[in-house]
Amino acid sequence: MDEKKFVLGQYFTRKEIVDRVINLLLEYKNYYKNIEILEPSAGTRNFIEGLKNKGFTNIQECEIDENLTDKPYDFFLFNLDKKFDLIIGNPPFTKYNVKESYYNKKKYLSSVVSPAKYLTKSLIKKDKIQIENTFILKAIKHLKDENSSIGFVLPISFFIEKKNKEIKKAIMERFNTIVIYQNDKNMVEEPIPCCFAIFTNTEKLKDRIILIYEDGKKVKRALNKNSLLTSELIPKTYLCKLQILESLEGEPLSDFLSDKVIYYQRDYKKNNISGANILSHQKIPEDKEIKNYVLAVTRVGNSSVGKAGLINIKEDILNDMFFVFGFKDEFNNNKKMKELICKLINENQEYFKSITQRVGSKSIKKMDIFDFKIKA
Ligand SMILES: C[S@@+](CC[C@H](N)C(=O)[O-])C[C@H]1O[C@@H](n2cnc3c(N)ncnc32)[C@H](O)[C@@H]1O
Incomplete structure (x- = not known):
């Protein structure tokens, strides 16, 4: 039957x-x-x-x-x-x-x-x-x-x-x-x-x-x-x-993020960064070079989608849950701006959650992140 x-x-x-x-x-x-x-x-x-x-x-x-x-x-x-x-x-x-x-x-x-x-x-x-x-x-x-x-x-x-x-x-x-x-x-x-x-x-x-x-x-x-x-x-x-x-005011993230492809370390087993701990990476440590930090946004997962962190491109290893973005040259050494962008993304999880509600694919697109607006 x-x-x-x-x-x-x-x-x-x-x-x-x-x-x-x-x-x-x-x-x-x-x-x-x-x-x-x-x-x-x-x-x-x-x-x-x-x-x-x-x-x-x-x-x-x-x-x-x-x-x-x-x-x-x-x-x-x-x-x-x-x-x-x-x-x-x-x-x-x-x-x-x-x-x-x-x-x-x-x-x-x-x-x-x-x-x-x-x-x-x-x-x-x-x-x-x-x-x-x-x-x-x-x-x-x-x-x-x-x-x-x-x-x-x-x-x-x-x-x-x-x-x-x-x-x-x-x-x-x-x-x-x-x-x-x-x-x-x-x-x-x-x-x-x-x-x-x-x-x-x-x-x-x-x-x-x-x-x-x-x-x-x-x-x-x-x-x-x-x-x-x-x-x-x-x-x-x-x-x-x-x-x-x-309803959001401000400038789209496409004004701050670069659209160049970022090569980062990805490993399913050896990763130190995953959807589960990305929120503990919202600050750039004082002893590290600011320019080495890029933005990672969780692209899949009902509860994790849209969670963002700043990761060290030279040291961190990610699993495959992320989109990774570099910053535009003028912001690359700007610690305050990098941390603010990360914070504002995390404060607006509703945006990312609501655009993933299509059953069958709990994922966002790179465009959804570029379209998101912040008031810097
Ligand atoms: C999704 S159901 C919808 C039935 C109805 N239109 C409704 O809305 O409740 C699709 C129906 O198409 C019938 N069906 C499948 N292939 C068909 C075909 N080649 N020609 C005619 N009916 C077909 C199925 O048996 C089924 O009853």
Whole structure:
């Protein structure tokens, strides 16, 4: 049973989430009640019930699992002549270590619905593709016209910068408005971090991405559409970081730290500096040369991330938990400034903690440290 769940990506959307995201969809566009709708992976039919409750009448569905439907149908065999005003649901997600959970084009090569009709030229060369990505690409081909939309629950990791570039490009070519919604609840019956994404075209929000995060209150921000390819658009972390940065006053650390790569001693076993003791290295000892001290910031770990210390580049050995930064030449002999920067980072752990809350990767990027502001 569990095996099937992972192969078919059976994580059903909770009813309260379905109602919330349908309402959200309706905030961004007016849809007539008789529009043609497809739920391509209907599962336990929560989306279909939610849509019917809102008065929508014209809904078709696919569901591959014969235990969930009397008429099992594989979405990838569903005829591409069928076009819809709205395609909405929660496609199966590939589990990275379950081979059968990937879309495999070989299964469909002899079908009349040829993979070449919906895969991009470079993706068609691949043996396996994440199934949620293939659902997006095929759903695009089922849209009726410019006015048609897609609303999908997606793993939040879909929006990580540099991931799924090709799918993101296909989305950008077809749609001018993207809404990415996240809240503090589990969207599916498993603790998989998800969001609800709306891909559509509007006049009012042309070339905009709207990020929304709700946890009792609602935080919302409009970004340029191109940021889909250049930023990590996870509403919670993105909006949280922005809010904190806006509340901080002063100069970004990029004014003080050098962007040159620092070579330091790193050893998993012989290290004398780790996340556990970095906080006891916030001062430069009186008998040491100030210029030998660089900044080490813990880059991973729920409780350690963002903890900073000043380490001696010639003597100290670190484990692999750190980003290490040199200081700009004008600050290299400035003991007071080096210690102040270290102290202010440690006093603002909340900043680093809140930008790491993406489940699956409790880490920060070098950029997060350069962006952090201090009042020197
Ligand atoms: C993540 S669940 C979501 C179900 C439903 N949309 C919801 O939100 O509750 C994905 C569903 O897709 C079905 N599925 C997997 N591969 C499919 C395919 N190729 N065609 C149609 N349905 C598929 C699974 O059996 C599962 O019920």
